[in-house]
């Protein structure tokens with residue numbers, strides 16, 4: 731489902747059962763139906779506040795960064811009036827991740843020409859010197875024999 735789809739609180743409130751469990755957390759609408767049984771805090775706490783904006787409850791528990799990142803995985807849309815720039819820590823974490831990926835790419839691109847250049851210097855330059863030396867010896871030798 732498109733993560734940018736806009737829902738109102740009353741639409742979210744339609745999904746408050748064990749078989750269909752939605753939340754609003756930091757403006758994100760998340761469908762955690764498939765996660766209910768896996769929730770380390772138990773499914774009951776989730777079902778109790780399902781269909782609501784549970785940002786306060788979510789933050790009060792002090793959920794880990796991993797838990798915050800899970801919100802992105804289960805996100806099905808955003809709450810009406812919410813702009814993505816108001817995003818919580820998970821958004822920041824996600825953008826940090828993509829920055830890291832960009833840095834890695836830049837590193838690889840920058841790093842690539844160096845070994846190629848080195849290989850050229852280390853392989854061809856001695857070959858060129860040796861070639862010139864033997865070439866010179868051959869030519870001078872040939873001249874001596876010929877004369």
Ligand code: HEM
Nearest residue numbers: 753762770771775779784787788791793794796797800801
């Ligand atoms: C809706 C999205 C939610 C997700 C993805 C989620 C995820 C998690 C995760 C991964 C943990 C393990 C501990 C950690 O990593 O922080 C956890 C623990 C817990 N969660 Fe949630 N949670 C959600 C919502 C909620 C809500 C709304 C409540 C309360 C109403 C809640 C109550 C708890 C409790 C009580 C624990 C156990 C904490 C502990 O043992 O110290 N969670 N949750």
